[in-house]
Amino acid sequence: MTAHQPPEGYDPRAFEPFAVTVDLAVLTVREERLHVLLVERGESPYAGSWALPGGFVLPRESAEQAARRELAEETGLSGDTVADLHLEQLRTYSEPDRDPRMRVVSVAFTALVPDPPEPRGGGDAAQARWLPYGTHGPLAFDHDRILADAHDRVGAKLEYTCLATAFCPPEFTLGELRQVYETVWGVELDRPNFRRKVLATPGFVQAVAGPPRLTGGRGKPAALYRAGEATTLHPPLLRPEGRPA
Amino acid sequence: MTAHQPPEGYDPRAFEPFAVTVDLAVLTVREERLHVLLVERGESPYAGSWALPGGFVLPRESAEQAARRELAEETGLSGDTVADLHLEQLRTYSEPDRDPRMRVVSVAFTALVPDPPEPRGGGDAAQARWLPYGTHGPLAFDHDRILADAHDRVGAKLEYTCLATAFCPPEFTLGELRQVYETVWGVELDRPNFRRKVLATPGFVQAVAGPPRLTGGRGKPAALYRAGEATTLHPPLLRPEGRPA
């Protein structure tokens, strides 16, 4: 078969059509734990299971537009808020039997959100909720794998990009930033070394003028920072041990 | 719209269906230049332009299966050879108007091949050819962007994975491996430092017993190595300057 030329007599409409959907792995750090946004399925298949939010790509939108639209609908976030979120294509899942009902090719996205606003279901029934990563049972469809892939990807990208700031509110302390790394990687980092590394990387964070902020309780107040201009880290901030699987 | 539940009255078959295709950015290093496998389009749109090889995903195959099948068909490589190639999903391109004829969502893959066997068109007309990267005019559809994304991705992955060995034949010299880095990154690397770094990374390469091989002409014969067990580089082998755009 030649590139992009259907074989003789091929008419895509003659086949059972492919449905194209988006799935969203929306992650946040809340109370020192990684949380995922999930919806509970009401119907078969997988009725009663948790699933990643998502939905069909409409005829005139791109997969990314569909992802932002679904995210707004399922979380009740405003369009402006959703427009600013860090949204990144993860990969596409296309196994023929991943959905028992029909042929569905799904473009998965990873979204990172700072302060987790409690979601409210959109106009319709499905209630989206934040659950601690790993505490939910098996997810519907191949969503366990999608979620695991998203976690792997985010963990890897923390090493060589400034992605961690996407988990933080506009102004944050270095302790909060360190907490992001510790939570996603599941390790403890040395405070002074982390601080030295972040401040030595030009453009990672920029100091905010003004008084330090109380950390919410104990300890010495911490200085505030904003995300900087840089998007990549050179050299990278590597995980303690070797790379995980 | 609730996750994976079509809205009321929604029937995917009622819409113009989405076609799902794969596009392949097949790269190799030949004569110290990066080469891309391209096919010449015979029909409108973009008749006469070069395009990435690719084709439709059939109803019962995954995108990756379709990619390997298309690759075998368009290069004339045997199924076994294609089965061993390094094939990696790049990302999915889904802009509504990327193909003027119909709605086509394309899953792009990057394939890395070692010694470039001159391809022969499969049973059908399209002649696939290796062209030096950048010497072809504008490609059909959004393939310039796909190819650029593939190049970026490969360049970045050379830094922190053992991917470079996928460009090399089963047994290779460190000079050939260095050539891969230099060609993809477009820089010159210091020979002794490159050697030290590669040999110091456990599992990157393993020495092959036996006599050294003549490099094909000048210079001292070089020892041969095979790809090792490792898949990631710790610490990474960073590009000389900062990261490119």
Place this chain on the structure above:
DNA sequence: TCCTTAAGAGTCATGTTGACTATAAAGGTC
């Protein structure tokens, strides 16, 4: 025989990292 090319061994100064120590500034407890 001499020149050129590339492999491979080794040196040295610099930069980065991991492990630690110490001090400052908050809240909590008795």
Place this chain on the structure above:
DNA sequence: GACCTTTATAGTCAACATGACTCTTAAGGA
């Protein structure tokens, strides 16, 4: 109020990795 705990922030020091080199070896070509 004295004292403990917690967290931020400033340093120190040794191990390690890197970039820039030099030098030797072993091939082909003129």
